[in-house]
Amino acid sequence: MNATHYSKEQLISYLDEALQNDEMVRIEQDLRASESLRNRVATLIRERDQGGHTVGEIWRRQRLSCPSRQELGNFLLGTLVINETEYIDFHIRTVGCRYCQANLMDLETQQSNPEEITSRRRKFFQSSAGYLKSSK
Numbered sequence: 001m002n003a004t005h006y007s008k009e010q011l012i013s014y015l016d017e018a019l020q021n022d023e024m025v026r027i028e029q030d031l032r033a034s035e036s037l038r039n040r041v042a043t044l045i046r047e048r049d050q051g052g053h054t055v056g057e058i059w060r061r062q063r064l065s066c067p068s069r070q071e072l073g074n075f076l077l078g079t080l081v082i083n084e085t086e087y088i089d090f091h092i093r094t095v096g097c098r099y100c101q102a103n104l105m106d107l108e109t110q111q112s113n114p115e116e117i118t119s120r121r122r123k124f125f126q127s128s129a130g131y132l133k134s135s136k
């Protein structure tokens with residue numbers, strides 16, 4: 001079913017977490033899959049934020065629809081399929097989830113930690129050197 005069938009009222013209820021659980025889950029899944037739905041929800045969030053309703057704040061507090069730490073790691077490595085990448089991008093940039101932003105920064109630091117990379121490289125060379133020696 002096309003994800004654009006949701007009414008504005010439904011999406012607002014979703015943002016307010018006022019829907020039945022299975023409906024919440026369904027919309028969340030559609031959000032992950034549909035760019036147009038993400039755009040609609042992003043517009044609603046902006047509209048309401050301007051009106052003094054900070055829907056984004058609720059999302060941030062509740063950590064709604066947060067990707068897992070592993071998903072975030074794959075996001076950094078660029079190994080996700082396009083839909084997932086876009087969803088995480090939406091979640092972090094548009095929703096502005098501070099929890100995931102912090103998580104992502106943490107992962108980024110870990111991945112770019114020169115000491116860790118050096119020691120991993122050293123281990124690799126040591127093991128391949130040992131392999132070369134024993135194969136003589």
Ligand SMILES: [Zn+2]
Pocket residue numbers: 063064065066067091097098099100101
């Ligand atoms: Zn999050």
